[in-house]
Amino acid sequence: MKTAAIIGGGVIGGGWAARFALMGWDVRIFDTDPEAERKIGEVMANGRRTLPMLYDTQMPPCGAISYHATVAEAVKGAQWIQESVPERLSIKNAVFAEIAQNADADALIGSSTSGYKPSELQENQGSFASRIMVAHPFNPVYLLPLVELVPSSKNPPEYVEKAKEILTSIGMYPLHVRSEIDAHIADRFLESVWREALWLVKDGVATTEEIDNSIRYGFGLRWAQMGLFETYRVAGGEAGMKHFMAQFGPCLEWPWSRLTDVPEFTEELVDLIADQSDAQSGDKSIRELETLRDDNLVAMMRALKQQGAAAGKSLIEHENTLRAPLPETVPLITQSRTVPVDWTDVNGHMNEGRYGQVFSDASEELMTHIGADRAYIAAGNSYFTAETTIRYLNETHAGEGFSVATRVLLGEGKKLQLYHEMRRDVDQELLATCDQFLLHVSLETRKSCPPLPEVEARLAKLAAAHKKV
Structure with missing residues (x-):
């Protein structure tokens, strides 16, 4: 261990x-x-x-x-x-x-x-x-x-x-970090921004909330996906980084910031910042702020994951190390995961469209299991969903663990019928079911056709095992 x-x-x-x-x-x-x-x-x-x-x-x-x-x-x-x-x-x-x-x-x-x-x-x-x-x-x-x-x-x-x-x-x-340096890399940036922010508050230019808004509504969103240099490369337009530096480089000589100067942490400055901070978010407890922060981070990182960018890219790479082949159980457990916060609606429960996502992901896992994987699709073959019937039986909330059990009801020739049951982990309550009918197609002709022999054989074996139950 x-x-x-x-x-x-x-x-x-x-x-x-x-x-x-x-x-x-x-x-x-x-x-x-x-x-x-x-x-x-x-x-x-x-x-x-x-x-x-x-x-x-x-x-x-x-x-x-x-x-x-x-x-x-x-x-x-x-x-x-x-x-x-x-x-x-x-x-x-x-x-x-x-x-x-x-x-x-x-x-x-x-x-x-x-x-x-x-x-x-x-x-x-x-x-x-x-x-x-x-x-x-x-x-x-x-x-x-x-x-x-x-x-x-x-x-x-x-x-x-x-x-x-x-x-x-x-x-x-x-x-x-290949060289030893005080405060490493990231905190040197944070300290510089923090120092400038203290001056802006002390000099009465901006409040703590206004400074935070300038970050979270603006460049903070760009930094989350592109960082500093790539953001400026894009800002240079088609001419790229050289044009950006030629255009904005001279600004570095102008006295815009006070990064080399530190405001004295007087009692008045501390009280001023603390009072503004209390006015900004003092109505929420630290635990409430942590929950808001964490939910926002999950939603943003999942968005980056969907695009395969920045922190989302490393998340995909790590997730791939956690994946394992489906065990040969009847039924197959095709999903075992947690409801993310970005799947919920104004009612606080999982949006009905996400149930379709769950069952689609479940069928994708089954496809991989029988060999109809990405390589199979790249070679010009796939299964297309022709019909689904979803029954919504219970509420499902963010943070709840769930699993999907999948049975093959029909696996003959070009026809495939699956039955999925989604259950909550903590009490095994049935949350939703899905009856799904799929047809095997040629991606070249976009018409139905029999699967390739190796996939057809694996599917027939699976259908026979599930038919016994």
Whole structure:
């Protein structure tokens, strides 16, 4: 069994715990906070609700989470150890020394630090220093895939590659930062934007809400899909990046920003920002804001997934590693997944059109099972749906796990009839059924025809097995 140790809970440590556990790892946690189990449990609940919404395939069984009284006990048997203690180098170095004395010899250690360089973390750690590197995530860790992986010259390439492999296996996108630099890459951008925003509030130019709106209604949407440089490449028109830089490069010499200057954090400035922030979103609790944030992230990442772009591309790649051939059961379990938040309507339940999507996905899985897969379609053959009858029996809500059982009622020649039952995981309540009739067609003539022999044989075998039930 794969085991991860989380040293230091809180928002980031709890997010790591949720990410590892929901991807099938056992998680061992050490945290000195007496409320750690409650706090991490709440983060885990957020992750358990939303992470499965990203995937259109079955998630691995959730790993066990346990809490331990000492670092030594928590790291025992762990292949990956994630340190997320407060940002004080003395605390981190002391924790690493304790980890080194008790961890398995082949364990790798990642630090969630946003500011320290790996060489600073490795000081006085002896031979164990080679296993310590920065693995800096972004909140919420259980949803956002980026992790800045920063090694030093003390980390052998094979350890770095192993770290990438582990992080990728849990759905993260490890960005290998090849040079040690304060605050790595992403936080340097964030700090620059944050500094400029503080001046805009202090100087009375804009409120906290107006600044947030300038991001979320504008360039934030472009950055989510294209980042910085590709956004500006497009802004250059047909002439591309060279034209953009020639046109806007001189602006860099103009005194537009105050990035090299820092406003003093006076009590007045802190109160001003806090008051504006309260007016902006103080009517919602932190948990309500987390739910809104997570639901928005799921919807946006699923949209990027549909387009195969940015974070959606890495999500597709990870989802493909989770897919497994359908087991030879009767009926076949063709879907086992979670209802995503973008499938619900104003009534709060799953839109009727999405039931069609569920049953379409179920039939696609059956097609793959009998060999009528993408390669088969690319060669000019496919099944087209001629008729469906869907019965809506119960409400289905976002975050609910469900499965679809599919039976082959008819599989003769060019005719295929399927019967699907959709059930809620928690109570096996029947949610909807679908009777689906399909015809095999030639994509060249767009007319019905018999399937190729190998597909026809697999389908006949399946139909015979299902007919016995």
